[in-house]
Every structure is written in structure tokens, then in C-alpha cells.
Amino acid sequence: MKQSIIIILTILFLSSPLLAQEGWELTTTEKTNYVPTCVANGRIGIVPDVHPFRTRQVVLNHVFDRAGAYDISRVLSGINPFNLKVCVDGEEISLGNSDRWEQSLNMKEAALHTSLRYGKNATVNYSIQALRNMPYGGLMQVTVQANKDLKLDVSNCIVTPENYNDVRSLYRMMRDLDARMPVFQTTADSPYGAQELAAASGFIFEGERPDLTQDTNNPYQSTLSFSVELKKGQSYTFSLFGAVCSSRDFNDPYGESERVVVFAQREGAQRLVQKHQEAWSRLWESDIIIEGDLESQRDVRFALYNLYSYQRGDSDLSTAPMGLSAPGYNGHIFWDAELWMYPPLLLLQPEMGRSMMNYRVDRLPKAQQKARNFGFKGAMYPWESDDSGEEATPSWCLTGVLEQHITADVGIAIWNYYRVTKDELWLKEKGWPVLKSVAEFWASRVEQNSDGSYSIVNVVGANEFAHGVTDNAFTNGSVKVVMDNAIKAAALLNQPIADDWTAIRDGIRIEQFADGTTKEHSTYKGEIIKQADVNLLAYPLNVITDEATIAKDLNYYEAKIAPEGPAMAYSIFSILHARLGNADKAFELFQRGYIPNKRAPFGVLAESAVSNNPYFATGAGGMLQAVLFGFAGLELTDTGINQQKACLPKHWKSLTITGVGVEKKTIRIEQ
Numbered sequence: 001m002k003q004s005i006i007i008i009l010t011i012l013f014l015s016s017p018l019l020a021q022e023g024w025e026l027t028t029t030e031k032t033n034y035v036p037t038c039v040a041n042g043r044i045g046i047v048p049d050v051h052p053f054r055t056r057q058v059v060l061n062h063v064f065d066r067a068g069a070y071d072i073s074r075v076l077s078g079i080n081p082f083n084l085k086v087c088v089d090g091e092e093i094s095l096g097n098s099d100r101w102e103q104s105l106n107m108k109e110a111a112l113h114t115s116l117r118y119g120k121n122a123t124v125n126y127s128i129q130a131l132r133n134m135p136y137g138g139l140m141q142v143t144v145q146a147n148k149d150l151k152l153d154v155s156n157c158i159v160t161p162e163n164y165n166d167v168r169s170l171y172r173m174m175r176d177l178d179a180r181m182p183v184f185q186t187t188a189d190s191p192y193g194a195q196e197l198a199a200a201s202g203f204i205f206e207g208e209r210p211d212l213t214q215d216t217n218n219p220y221q222s223t224l225s226f227s228v229e230l231k232k233g234q235s236y237t238f239s240l241f242g243a244v245c246s247s248r249d250f251n252d253p254y255g256e257s258e259r260v261v262v263f264a265q266r267e268g269a270q271r272l273v274q275k276h277q278e279a280w281s282r283l284w285e286s287d288i289i290i291e292g293d294l295e296s297q298r299d300v301r302f303a304l305y306n307l308y309s310y311q312r313g314d315s316d317l318s319t320a321p322m323g324l325s326a327p328g329y330n331g332h333i334f335w336d337a338e339l340w341m342y343p344p345l346l347l348l349q350p351e352m353g354r355s356m357m358n359y360r361v362d363r364l365p366k367a368q369q370k371a372r373n374f375g376f377k378g379a380m381y382p383w384e385s386d387d388s389g390e391e392a393t394p395s396w397c398l399t400g401v402l403e404q405h406i407t408a409d410v411g412i413a414i415w416n417y418y419r420v421t422k423d424e425l426w427l428k429e430k431g432w433p434v435l436k437s438v439a440e441f442w443a444s445r446v447e448q449n450s451d452g453s454y455s456i457v458n459v460v461g462a463n464e465f466a467h468g469v470t471d472n473a474f475t476n477g478s479v480k481v482v483m484d485n486a487i488k489a490a491a492l493l494n495q496p497i498a499d500d501w502t503a504i505r506d507g508i509r510i511e512q513f514a515d516g517t518t519k520e521h522s523t524y525k526g527e528i529i530k531q532a533d534v535n536l537l538a539y540p541l542n543v544i545t546d547e548a549t550i551a552k553d554l555n556y557y558e559a560k561i562a563p564e565g566p567a568m569a570y571s572i573f574s575i576l577h578a579r580l581g582n583a584d585k586a587f588e589l590f591q592r593g594y595i596p597n598k599r600a601p602f603g604v605l606a607e608s609a610v611s612n613n614p615y616f617a618t619g620a621g622g623m624l625q626a627v628l629f630g631f632a633g634l635e636l637t638d639t640g641i642n643q644q645k646a647c648l649p650k651h652w653k654s655l656t657i658t659g660v661g662v663e664k665k666t667i668r669i670e671q
Helices: 253-267 269-283 294-310 335-348 350-362 364-373 405-421 424-445 473-493 501-507 547-560 568-579 583-592 617-631
Strands: 005-008 025-028 044-048 055-066 073-077 084-088 098-106 111-118 122-130 137-146 150-159 165-175 180-189 196-205 213-215 221-230 235-246 288-291 634-637 640-643 654-660 665-670
Touching (some): 137 150, 137 253, 137 269, 180 221, 235 253, 235 269, 288 294, 294 617, 335 350, 350 364, 350 405, 350 424, 405 424, 405 473, 568 583, 583 617, 617 634
Antiparallel strands (some): 111 122, 137 235, 165 180, 180 196, 196 235, 288 654
16 A cells, blocks of 8 residues: 655645545435435534425524423424425425426535426426525425426425424514515424523515415414416426524524524525525535545535534534434533544534534533532533533433533543644633542542552443443543643643643553453343443553554453444444554445444434434444544554554545645545
8 A cells, every 4th residue: 555645735725636536426216214314503403305395394402492390301393484385286295296306416516406206297306405504594496497387386384393482483574775685484492491492584585576475373383485477488486595593693583594594695595595506615614525425425525524524613512313304312512522423523524623613612510510419529511411501311311410421521632622723722721620629529539449559439321221330341440540631731721730641541451361352341141232342442542552452352252242232332443443554454444333233215314224314423433533543554642643554445546635733634545
């Protein structure tokens, strides 16, 4: 394999010949067993449907409602303003009366396109986008080609979830000096009153605006309609812009949703789409290009597309396991963010990485409160975090009180942000208070043994099948690393540390079997495990670096993974085999980590091979780490992003990674 070359990009991405390659579109004509791929912009996720012009729901990022006195917080599906109904000569266009149906996700432009033929009467093309440039808005564009003289009746329905309260719909003709701008709006309260929500929509016409008719008799499904007559051969285009706002982000969500629609109407669809595409073009300056394996190229780019869709560099929010594709896991934030999604985003979109870290920084006071509540010092981050930063795990679930490695995971991620960006001011003002509090927590949490070593008693590790164990390998390894990170940060910033931090770092126990295989916890006897635990000590923790031990641990624990476990374990195995130089085995496990989880027709990832809960952004993060930190040989170090020995699958002709780190470097590896 040729020596990898690292160069700094000095040309615009738009001029790069890499854009001419294949692998930007996912196309289907399959209408059964349909699992949708959403379009999202970091604030809202719009989930389309197989049925023409419909959308299933709008998922709102970090907009939570508490579901009753004995229940937990849940992220909300918002009021949905994206539901068109198109009729030709009085008959609604549907799957049943259409043919030549095709959907295509253009990942480069972040747009889902649908085309169909309505009998012999009309040909229809429409698209839907969650606008990157307008984070609370989405756009549908429709073109109807008349194949005979016909009447076109169009209506848009704003659909409010049935459990919302105090639903009100209204239609207003906004008047300016030179224009009238029709805005249709529905407002409501969330089921348990935590949020006020508003959705507004407006049609955008390329020519003369037709007469509009509103129906607000049923506020849960209020409609705005128009009709036009087309001659044979005539093409008619219109657009629908919708905005969804909440009191989480705005003191006046009602007025803000209207203002956004008015602005969109004044801008026009063409300018909105142009700015959306420009924003995505900047994101795609950071890309992964695989030559010689089109299937892997599409799958990897689809993973990137989803992670980019779910996050923003200006939000200071994190990413839930299902991103914005569904309200799965109630929209809560887990270790999935720091351990799985964050590393590829940190490398390729450092601003998004900063948002994810600022999410934890902003909620440090609540983590400190939780530590006090449990009798500890410092900060104890929740296993499931909602917008408040308090523990949001159901109280009957032991992970909420015992899966405490999340606190170390947060601290490690904080230091990794500094490693990549070298932003010392951020570290001083934001990162250090977290690292210091995390170290203080673990110093109060560990217990010293008679031989001077340290143990951690009564935890749940990454393997959630084992409850209340002592000296869990991943938990202890994470504490070792985060204490070391805190010590380094203190030295850099000239801050004092407690006397016992170094002793805990050096003395925490990592147990082994008699043959030298790392033991998952003190009483582990070879049981089936949910996901990788011990193997995380080799990557990403780098606590175990001896290749013989890494290989021994791989051989032992690969056979222990439960079939219902999540995909990420195999990503870790793939990375470690690549680092050991086992290209064939690394590629086998890379595919095993996600191929069984792909769901028709686009290849949306489910959490496991036996589930159907898409899109599992955590799995996408694992897949991307296998490429970046396994095949490409990248590694996060205190000196920045370094490259160790690459190990490409034999049929990959080359692997190119563009836009790496704050310097936007390009890394290219050839066979």
C-alpha cells in the first residue's frame, strides 16, 4: 500500500473533480415494506411517506413535554404543515391510480424527489427539503405536466397531533405596500402544557396567485386550497413553505412562524433552494470518497448525510440515538452522542462537535446537582438527558442510577474537542469546569482497596445485561482516561489538582482472566453480552495497546455478542482488526455492523439486526468510525489528528477523506 498523503485544501470544493463520481443518490421504485428516509436540518426532521405528497410527522429537536405525573419527558412531534392533496379532475392522485412511481434521495442537495404518472392525464414531480438556511422551515416544490386539458385542485392540510390541546387555526392575508402574503397557521399547547407550538404555511407561486380558500372547521386538520385549469402540454409549478416553532426557542412562536413564512414568500422558492444547496455544499467539503466499492460509498455517505442532517454548528444541542428521523428513545441524549456520533463529526465538522460539547457544558449545574443528590462531589451526568439536563431515564430502569460511565464519556469528549481544535480559550472557559467536576466526581466515587488500588462498585457498564457489578472494564478504563485528561488540562491551564487524581489514574483496577484475557467485571464468567465493553479499552480508550492482548480480547468477546445487541460492537471489532492489519476480517465486521440492519427501500439503519426502529444515528457513527479510525488509520492524540497505519479492504482502490479537522485537510490512501 502506498504511503498516505496529507495535504491542505487550497481550492474550492465545488471545483473538485471528486464531485463527478457516483454515489450521491439513493433511488427506489419499491412501494411495499417502505421505511422512509427523513430530511432534516438540525432543528426539525420531516418524515416523508410513500403516499404522494404526504408526510408522516415533523420531529422537533429538544422540544420536550413531560408525559404525566409518573412518566418521563418525551420529545414532541410537532404540528405538521406539510400535507398536500392534489386532485386532477376531481380525483385525488394516490398510489392506487398512479404508475411509474419513483423516489430518489439526493444526498448532495439534501432533497427527496418523487416522480409519478397519473394515468395518461398528468406527469407529476415533487420534492421536499428541510431547509438548511432556515432551520425551522421546510419546502415542497411541485410540478404538474398536463397531458390533456384538466383541472387541478390543490389543498394543504396542517395536521395537529390528536393529543394536543387548545388548538386554534387562522388564515391571514398579510399586507405590504406592494404585496399581499397569505399565511395559514395553527397553534396549540403540548399534551401536558410544557410547550406552546405553532405551525404556519404559505403557497409560493411562480406566476399569478390563484384565489385561495380556507377551511378551519376542524382545527386539528385545517386546509388552504386553490384550483387552476391547465391546457394539454402546459406545465404548472408551485411550492409550499412551512415553518414549525415552539416556546422552547421563541417567546412568540406564533408570530415567528408567520414571519418566517412571509420571508420565504418574499424570497421565492428558487432563492430558498439556492441558499439551502450552498449550505449543504459547504458541509460536503468534508466527505468520504471510496473508489472501487459503490455500495460501501453509498452506505457511508448516507451515514454522513444523516449525521449532518441531525446536527448544527450553531445550536449548542446534541443528537439523540434516532436523530430527527423519529422520536425514538424519547429524543433523550445518551452516551450514543459522545462515544459514537461525536468522533466522526469532530473530525469532519468541528463546529457540530462544539455544539454537542456546549450542550453538556450548559447543563453542568444539573449534573452537579445530581452528584450531590447521590452523595458525591463534582458532576454526575444523567444516563438519559432531556433539555433540562436532569436525569430522564425511567426510574425503574437501573441504567439511570448505575450506568455512570456517561460522566467519564463526557469528560473524554471535552478533552478530544481541545485535541482537535487547540481552542485553549474554549477549554479554559467551558471545557475545564466540566473536566474538573468530572474528576471530582470520580475521586469521590472510587473506593480504595487494601493493596492501594482503586475499585468502582455497583455499576452498569457498556454491557447493560450486567447490573450492579464491580470493576467493570469499560467504566474503570474510562475513569483512568478522563482522570489523565483532567490532569493534562490542569497543567495546560495552570490549574491545581487534588492530591488523589494521579493515584486514581494509575491505580484503578482492570481485571484479567488467568490467561491474560481482559475480564469484563470482577465476577464475569463468560455470559452473553449486549455490546462491546472490554474491547473499548483498546479503541477508543487506548488503555490496552499490546497487540497480543487486543487480539486475545477480540477472539474471546466477538463470540459473546447477543444477536439483539446494537450494531456498534462490530464497528469496534472492525477498527481493531484493521489496526492489527487484518483487512479481510475488518471489512467482514464492518459490513456485519450495519448490512443486517438496513431497511428497504433506502437502506435506513435499524438499531439491531432484529429491530425496525430507524434511523439509528448511533450505528451510523460506529460505521463511520470504522472507516476513519480503522481503514484510514486516523487517531486522536494530544498533538491533534494523526495517521497511523492504514488498512484498506482489498477491493477498495482508494479512500479519500476531505475537510478533516479545523485545517480542512485532505487525506488520501491508495492501494
